[in-house]
Amino acid sequence: MHRAYMDANATTPLLPEVMEAMRPFWMEDFGNASSIHRQGQRARTAVDRAREALAEFFYCRESEVVFNSGGTEGDNTALFGLVRPGDHLITTAIEHSAVLRAAERLEEHGAEVTFVPPLANGLIDPAAIREAIRPNTRLISVMLANNETGVLQPVEEMGKIAAETGVFFHIDAVQGAGKVAFDVRRFGCQLLSISAHKMHGPKGVGALYVRRGTPLEPLVVGGSHERRQRAGTENVPGIVGLGRAAELAMACLEDGTIARMTGLRDRLEKGILKLSDTGVNGGGAPRVANTTNIRFEQVEGEALVIALDLKGVAVSGGSACHSGSTEPSHVLMAMGLDKNAARASLRFSLLRTATEADVDQVLSVVPEAVEHLRAISPVAAGTAG
Amino acid sequence: MYSPQVLDHFEHPRNAGVLENPDAAAQVENPACGDVLKLTLKLSFGQISEIRFQVKGCVASMACGSAVTELALGKSPAQARTLRKEALLAAVGGLPPASQHAAQLALDTLDAALDQLHLRG
Incomplete structure (x- = not known):
């Protein structure tokens, strides 16, 4: 059975070019990039080359790129590295848990936190960020693209507000990487985090942009790696993979890939919306090209995820069942x-390599699966009570 | 994550639907997760001769709703009362720890339906 993978926002497969770039660094060029002998030099050269690619990707200096273990570490470093007890942090109610849980921990340790709610279309109003600023506000942390809805936040406007008020600005850009062009100066941020595996790179590696002069305290201390910003022997194969993935992502921003993905996503969305009692969450806002979040009224998302999986379509629901209490x-x-309505919503997120055949397969199995679940529901079709 | 039996009940639900003029009908909602199960049943010669289920909920709730109808069918109300969670779990080949509540919802709904018979008794 042809399987259509529609869960790119969860993770993506390595592209062959990324796999090939990484291959030598597991066994032949296995050196520690801190060693000064030949093996070490080869590893160092590879890490430096990847750093050049990331500097181009972020549009920053090479010395402003800090390699780490991924998006969660980048988000945690940004928050824990800047906010102290007594400081005020502004973030939003729709952030990834890597930011939300870190913000809650800061709160427990004596910081103040404001969670700005979104508008109904999923956008954060920059005016609401401005209104939240207090004399002790230290950091604003907002995501570039939401992982569930794909809604793109107006980070440039927020960056201006941060600059005007002298507040640091962190962008969780994990879900925007490879989908929109980055320019950290234009964004107006001091910190920006990404993860390799969301853009066809390997898992367990990412990067944090740290603007020169930002007084960021490292999260991981030890050796003097990464200009003392992140201790630990460099994950050389991972960093090489991230560098290659960043190069390929930059190329795809210019070769028509994004327009093609938008076309596929829109066809998928239009086809599904022919079903009754469906709607797009965040549909009224600017979104990344690959994501749509669709509500199927009277259906339990988890059941639809499994029904589609059995028919060869991999998607994701927004909720998970924890000991009988679905969140x-x-x-x-x-x-x-x-x-x-939240539990009835599913996220379809297309890979860069998605095809018309993938969309065809989704459209051929979704109606039947939804009708099967609605037919068996006591809540649908007026049989309730 | 789900057993083959769970997936089989999910894909091919037994006794799905709703009976007209049932001898007992009950609809129970799990307040924690919002899953809703409805059972309707008919008695004939002291036995559950027909039983149907409808469910809005997760895969585990659907499987347990389907399986509980198979276990209750042909039993007297008194026998059906003695149905244990372990038997239902065995019928679906077990459930992941987070989904155990689905078995409880099925048994609670069956109990609520059997209560109606008792009240009418």
Whole structure:
């Protein structure tokens, strides 16, 4: 059975070019980049080359690129590295848990935190960020693209507000990487985090842009790696993979790939919306090209995920069942959906390599799966009570 | 994550639907997760001769709703009362720890339906 993978926002496969770039660094060029002998020099050269690629990707200096273990570490470093007890942090209600849980921990340790809610379309109003600023505000942390809805936040406007008020600005750009062009100066941020595996690179590696002069305290201390910003022997194969993935992502921003993905996503969305009682969450806002979040009223998202999986389509629901208490998506709830609507919503996120055949397969199996679940529901079709 | 039996019940639900003029009907909602299960059943010669289920919920709730109808069918109300969670779990080949509540929802709904018979009794 042809399987259509529609869960790129969860993770993506390595592209062959990335795999090939990484291959020598597992066994032949295995050196520690801190060693001064031949093996070490080869590893160092490879890390430096990847750093050049990331500097181009972020549009920053090479010395402003810090390699780490991925998006969660980047987000944690940004928050824990700048915010102290007594400081005020502004973030949003729709951030990834890597930011939300870190913000909650800061709160427990005596910092103040404001979680700005989104508008109904998933956008954060920059005016709401401005209104939240206090004399002790230290950091604003906002995501570039939401992982569940794909909604793109107006980070440039927020960056201007941060600059005007003298507040540091961190962007969690994990879901924007490879989907929109980055320019950290234009964004107006001091910190920006990305993860390799969301853009066809390997898992367990990422990078944090740290603007020169930002007084960021490292999260991981030890050796003098990464200009003392992140201790630990460099993950050379991973960093090489991230560098190659960044190069390929930059190329795809210019070769028509994004327009092609938009076309596929829109066809998918239009086809699904022919079903009754469906709607797009965040559809009214600017979005990344690959994501759509669709509500199927009267359907339990988890059941639809499994039904589609059995028919060869991999998608993701916003909620997970924890010991009998299903937690609906905090993102959709913050946008004003009720629990049932949030639990009835699925995310379709296309790979860069998605094809017309993938979309055809989704459109051929979704109606039947939805109708099967609705037919068996006591809540649908007026049989309730 | 789900057993083959769970997936089989999910894909091919047994006794799905709703009975007209049932002898007992019950609809129970799991307040924690919002899953809703409805059972309707008919008695004939002291036995559950027909039983149907409808469910809005997760895969585990659907499988347990389907399986509980198979276990209850042909039993007297008193026998059906003695149905244990372990038997239902065995019928679906076990459930992941986070989904155990689905078995409880199925048994609670069956109990609620059997209560109606008792009240009418």
